[in-house]
Amino acid sequence: MSISLGVSAEARPAALDIGGTWTRVRYGDATTRFPTEPDYDRQLAALIAAVPPGAPAIGVSFGGRVTPAGEVRVALNLRGYEGRPLAADLSTALGAPVRIAHDATCGLLGECYTGALRGHDRCGYLTLSTGVGAALRLGGVWLTTEAGHQLVAGNDHPCDCGQTGCLQTLTGGGALHRRLGRPLSDVHDEHFWRAYAESMALGVANFALSAGLEAVALGGAIPLSRAELWPSLRGALARILTYQRVTVLPAELGETAPLTGAALLPSLPPDAILH
Ligand SMILES: [Zn+2]
Known part of the structure; x- marks a missing residue:
């Protein structure tokens, strides 16, 4: 290519x-x-x-x-x-x-060629900001997925897409803003962010496992602006992902x-x- x-x-x-x-x-x-x-x-x-x-x-x-x-x-x-x-x-x-x-596919292309995912040909990109976007690369094939609308057991929040229980209702800035009555940039509660990291880890793990991805880059305003999220996220991923090894990295190219x-x-x- x-x-x-x-x-x-x-x-x-x-x-x-x-x-x-x-x-x-x-x-x-x-x-x-x-x-x-x-x-x-x-x-x-x-x-x-x-x-x-x-x-x-x-x-x-x-x-x-x-x-x-x-x-x-x-x-x-x-x-x-x-x-x-x-x-x-x-x-x-x-x-x-x-x-x-x-x-999301374009963001993945950028991260693969000049960013965090260089050297990975079986990888994915998740962006978490107002909504949740996702794309994956399997060798020479690139596609957007609906990983933001994967269903989370026990979650009864309705999503903009018409489903009930989507990951986006737990991790999307728009859905959380409406539910909490204030933007996520104004939320500093430690317990909230620990629960957020748990939801995010589950979503990242399912996204990676469903396509056998070796690496996932996380972009968007939420993971890139909250350094304190990463230790909880890495801890949750280490606990959940015991079967297949997945490298999870911050995206490098930003917006x-x-x-x-x-x-x-x-x-x-x-x-x-x-x-
Ligand atoms: Zn949805």
Whole structure:
């Protein structure tokens, strides 16, 4: 697989990261960001204005599920984008081929090529912030999973997805904010964070065991901003995971992981991403 790191800035693909709140654009050595437009047509116009002409290819990280042809299938935070042919619209307007993938898959790509998961070809990436995102890599195949909606026994909290008992209701910042009446950044109760670490450890362990992963990187605001979470998490994982050894690491690229992964998308073989 040829990955176009180390070539001149002009020959590199442009990278876009379209999240529910922010959109980031990187071309050459410059990165800019602007608030994501909830209106699809206005967002398209903003993207076209932000990408300088001449990019040989464009990689797009998107905060939702897309079809193999690059049409938006499900976007819980950008409902107006659903059913719109994002890849085709960008390609027509910018005159370059466009590859698009879910932001968890792009974050995983970034961590695998330039971050915490270098050297692991059977690995996964979990992000814990407002929601819980997950993607895994098995050799040359990359895919987003629904590990945030794995069901936890004894958990009777309803989830945004319509199920009852999802991991996201115990570890997602949005669900916990609504239940606690304040953002997680304002929660400093030691018992709460120990229980949080236990839930997270169970979710990470099930995620790793279900696909036989050797390493998992944890990204997103919650694990990366709370160093005190890690000793409890590592303790719980050591107690739970007695069968298969899994290396669990903090993600290294922070909020730029999806953008870094998006830049790599045009270099991947066409069937490398399962959408
Ligand atoms: Zn759910």
